[in-house]
Amino acid sequence: MMKSxxxxxxxxxxxxxxxxxxxxxxxxxxxxxxxxxxxxGGGVSQATTINETGxxxxxxxxxxxxxxxxxxxxxxxxxxxxxxxxxxxIAQAIAxxxxxxxxxxxxxxxxxxxxxxxxxxxxxxxxxxxxxxLPELKPDQHLNLSGxxxxxxxxxxxxxxxxxxxxxxxPGVQLPHQAILPVHRSDGSGDTFLFTQYLSDTSADWxxxxxxxxxxxWPAAAGGIGAKGNDGVVQALANNPYSxxxxxxxxxxxxxxxxxxxxxxxxxxxxFVLPEKDNILAAAQAGAAxxxxxxxxxxxxEPGAKSYPIINFEYAIVNTKQPSDMAAxxxxxxxxxxxxxxxxxxxxxxxxxxxPLPAPIEARSQAQINKIGG
Amino acid sequence: MGMRxxxxxxxxxxxxxxxxxxxxxxxxxxxxxxxxxxxGIVLVQSIPALRWMGWHFLTGITWNxxxxxxxxxxxxxxxxxxxxxxxxxxxxxxTLASSAxxxxxxxxxxxxxAMILAYRVRGVVKSALSIVVELLAGxxxxxxxxxxxxxxxxxxxxALGPFLTHFGPAIPFLKGPVGTxxxxxxxxxxxxxxxxxxxxxxxxxxxxxxxLHYREGGVALGMTNWEVVRHICLPHIRDGMIGSIALGWGRxxxxxxxxxxxxxxxxxxxxxxxxxxxxxxxxxxxxQLDSAMTDASHMAVHALSAxxxxxxxxxxxxxxxxxxxxxxxxxxxRIDLGVRV
Numbered sequence: 001m002m003k004s005x006x007x008x009x010x011x012x013x014x015x016x017x018x019x020x021x022x023x024x025x026x027x028x029x030x031x032x033x034x035x036x037x038x039x040x041g042g043g044v045s046q047a048t049t050i051n052e053t054g055x056x057x058x059x060x061x062x063x064x065x066x067x068x069x070x071x072x073x074x075x076x077x078x079x080x081x082x083x084x085x086x087x088x089x090i091a092q093a094i095a096x097x098x099x100x101x102x103x104x105x106x107x108x109x110x111x112x113x114x115x116x117x118x119x120x121x122x123x124x125x126x127x128x129x130x131x132x133x134l135p136e137l138k139p140d141q142h143l144n145l146s147g148x149x150x151x152x153x154x155x156x157x158x159x160x161x162x163x164x165x166x167x168x169x170x171p172g173v174q175l176p177h178q179a180i181l182p183v184h185r186s187d188g189s190g191d192t193f194l195f196t197q198y199l200s201d202t203s204a205d206w207x208x209x210x211x212x213x214x215x216x217x218w219p220a221a222a223g224g225i226g227a228k229g230n231d232g233v234v235q236a237l238a239n240n241p242y243s244x245x246x247x248x249x250x251x252x253x254x255x256x257x258x259x260x261x262x263x264x265x266x267x268x269x270x271x272f273v274l275p276e277k278d279n280i281l282a283a284a285q286a287g288a289a290x291x292x293x294x295x296x297x298x299x300x301x302e303p304g305a306k307s308y309p310i311i312n313f314e315y316a317i318v319n320t321k322q323p324s325d326m327a328a329x330x331x332x333x334x335x336x337x338x339x340x341x342x343x344x345x346x347x348x349x350x351x352x353x354x355x356p357l358p359a360p361i362e363a364r365s366q367a368q369i370n371k372i373g374g
Numbered sequence: 375m376g377m378r379x380x381x382x383x384x385x386x387x388x389x390x391x392x393x394x395x396x397x398x399x400x401x402x403x404x405x406x407x408x409x410x411x412x413x414g415i416v417l418v419q420s421i422p423a424l425r426w427m428g429w430h431f432l433t434g435i436t437w438n439x440x441x442x443x444x445x446x447x448x449x450x451x452x453x454x455x456x457x458x459x460x461x462x463x464x465x466x467x468x469t470l471a472s473s474a475x476x477x478x479x480x481x482x483x484x485x486x487x488a489m490i491l492a493y494r495v496r497g498v499v500k501s502a503l504s505i506v507v508e509l510l511a512g513x514x515x516x517x518x519x520x521x522x523x524x525x526x527x528x529x530x531x532x533a534l535g536p537f538l539t540h541f542g543p544a545i546p547f548l549k550g551p552v553g554t555x556x557x558x559x560x561x562x563x564x565x566x567x568x569x570x571x572x573x574x575x576x577x578x579x580x581x582x583x584x585x586l587h588y589r590e591g592g593v594a595l596g597m598t599n600w601e602v603v604r605h606i607c608l609p610h611i612r613d614g615m616i617g618s619i620a621l622g623w624g625r626x627x628x629x630x631x632x633x634x635x636x637x638x639x640x641x642x643x644x645x646x647x648x649x650x651x652x653x654x655x656x657x658x659x660x661x662q663l664d665s666a667m668t669d670a671s672h673m674a675v676h677a678l679s680a681x682x683x684x685x686x687x688x689x690x691x692x693x694x695x696x697x698x699x700x701x702x703x704x705x706x707x708r709i710d711l712g713v714r715v
Contacts, residue, residue, distance in 0.1 A: 085664035108443040110455075110670030181554065186639030186653075188665030211457070215665035217438030218641055225556050225651045226639025228661065232523070239528055240554045 048329040053082040054089020054102030055190060056229070057126060057248055057352075058314050062102065065348040066337060073336055077329050087188050087214060093317045094118060099330055101317035104190020105214055106296035117321045119368045120296050122313035122361055123337055124344065124354040125284050127249040128194050129262040129275045129310075133237045134161065136176050137261050142274060144169040146266035147202025147301070147309070153244060154182050154199065155206070156221030161242060169266075176242065183236045183245035186226030188214040190312070195246040197300045198310050202266075234258060246310075249275060250353040267309045268301050275308050280355055283307035288358045295364055313361075314354065320371045327373020334369045338362050416686060419679035422452045426673060427460050431680055434461020437641050437658075439665065439674045446671055454673035462681055464644050468558070468652035469685070471645060472633065473626035475562025480569040480622060487570070488577035489603060504578070511571030519635035522564045523556075527636055530563070531555030535649050548648055556638035557651045564632045569622035576618035580611035613699075620696030624689045630656040655685040 062081035086103035093101025094115050106120045152158040162175040185192045196212035227236040230251045237243045238258040264272035273279045286302035301309045337343035344356040440458030447456045535552030542549035584607050592602040638651025645652050659678050666674035
């Protein structure tokens with residue numbers, strides 16, 4: 001276990017150096033590198049080694065659940081996982097140093113044009129909540145917030161908790177006359193991607209001035225701070241009363257234990273909904289209706305009275321051009337991973353607060369998996 | 375039999391010697407090779423970003439990777455996402471300001487500690503204290519960062535910051551608001567902790583090497599402890615001191631993780647007071663490289679490389695300047711080593 005992790009980290013490091021150093025990723029599709037890695041990784045025995053790097057959100061699912069479980073499904077296949085961040089996972093999958101790049105965000109159009117052999121395969125559904133540190137609120141009390149109000153907070157246009165814009169969403173709630181401290185992720189993050197997508201979808205001003213990405217150019221006017229990782233954001237929120245931030249769903253319990261509250265967010269139908277299982281599933285069902293063939297799609301702000309507005313697919317970014325052995329191993333593993341009786345079972349997903357793919361999405365993902373090696 | 379061995383031995387020895395010379399030569403040249411290689415790669419990688427930004431790379435305040443998921447634009451012959459702007463001034467200022475604060479705090483503390491270690495304590499106490507100082511140098515920066523986030527930042531926000539604002543009328547930079555404690559001052563304090571062991575250890579060794587009869591001469595002249603240190607020891611170790619301070623400064627400018635955790639990671643703004651959130655070049659590279667890799671034009675990686683180039687140049691220049699100072703003072707030192715009271 002230890003060995004394979006070290007190997008993964010070493011691979012990740014070498015690929016980071018390669019990508020930063022000599023533009024290896026620029027040329028894309030490097031099946032040669034792929035074969036070399038496999039020879040190095042699985043050359044000793046006949047077994048195939050699938051290397052995964054990327055999203056820190058997906059890492060606990062791979063490392064804590066799937067790798068162990070898959071050993072009994074296919075003992076000939078070894079899987080290594082490393083938490084490097086989505087961008088690194090994508091870059092390494094394109095460069096061919098790993099077979100699965102785990103990512104909270106799909107590839108951009110420009111990246112797809114450069115690397116047409118890549119596919120974006122949803123593995124599970126994740127969500128995100130907006131959290132705040134308001135000592136005046138009772139633990140079971142949830143503020144109502146909208147994307148437009150959040151955008152104005154992060155642009156420095158709404159500066160106080162008792163601003164009329166917040167008060168009008170929360171009739172009857174005594175809001176403190178205190179300055180709002182907006183906290184954002186300083187590192188590149190799928191959470192930033194989701195949050196800024198929600199703001200872009202609900203505020204034209206945000207869309208035109210800041211936009212969305214895994215790192216954005218945060219407006220300085222808001223006077224907030226950046227923190228590294230979900231743990232850093234939770235710590236910053238806990239340290240600073242009257243702060244607000246966005247946190248991945250798998251951190252919900254740990255954050256509420258620190259005294260943080262989370263908001264009911266305004267959805268497309270104008271209802272305020274909490275990030276609860278039913279609401280996330282409702283949004284996923286609504287999103288399933290318009291998922292395109294390549295499954296690169298935002299699931300932000302789906303219609304429906306119950307739909308929670310900030311949910312997303314967790315992706316496996318895979319190069320379809322693989323040697324036949326690897327293609328077979330990859331197909332088998334990914335098919336198992338999205339199977340509701342396999343990797344998409346609640347027993348694996350629940351510990352990391354992910355939800356299984358809706359049935360129509362599973363079929364779409366399967367169609368993409370079938371392209372590997374073909 | 376004996377003859378044959380005699381004949382063969384010199385041949386083997388010759389080969390062994392050649393191998394040894396080649397290996398030693400290769401090892402000796404590796405530092406230069408690595409430095410040239412790293413500088414070369416960083417330089418080549420920076421060029422597109424420098425073409426995109428021109429001198430505004432050093433003077434601009436807006437750092438924006440642009441719309442990575444949107445359309446690309448072409449400017450000055452290079453392609454980047456629409457809206458991309460890489461103005462590194464806030465990060466350059468953040469790096470210089472936080473490391474300067476660290477030095478201002480670290481130099482007197484290190485000097486005091488080194489003097490105590492070199493001249494005032496003996497035996498068990500001395501070795502125990504020395505070990506503690508060296509252990510401090512070994513504390514991983516992420517541990518200091520964690521402590522900075524959990525303990526130091528709240529303390530700066532609630533106690534040290536509000537206290538320093540009293541000096542605001544005299545020194546405008548100390549005026550409030552203090553904010554969250556994640557910012558320039560906390561970064562400087564954490565960096566000082568990392569720099570202190572470096573400067574202390576070197577200075578202690580230097581002080582111990584001041585010839586005893588110099589100090590005895592001072593004492594015989596009726597000098598106080600302070601006068602001996604001020605007029606005999608410090609002039610004697612000045613060269614080495616400057617070198618060790620430069621070493622510490624380089625460490626402070628290049629430090630990444632701890633600063634990243636306590637700096638508040640400000641973008642698009644310059645620090646307006648001692649408590650402002652900042653960001654340093656090293657921290658931004660670590661923070662944004664992952665996102666930069668999703669930029670299909672690769673311009674974001676080039677921009678971070680340009681940032682690395684500036685950081686590399688600054689640290690190299692610091693070291694070089696320190697060395698020049700040391701060399702210059704070494705020439706004149708032997709002549710006017712005389713004591714002036």
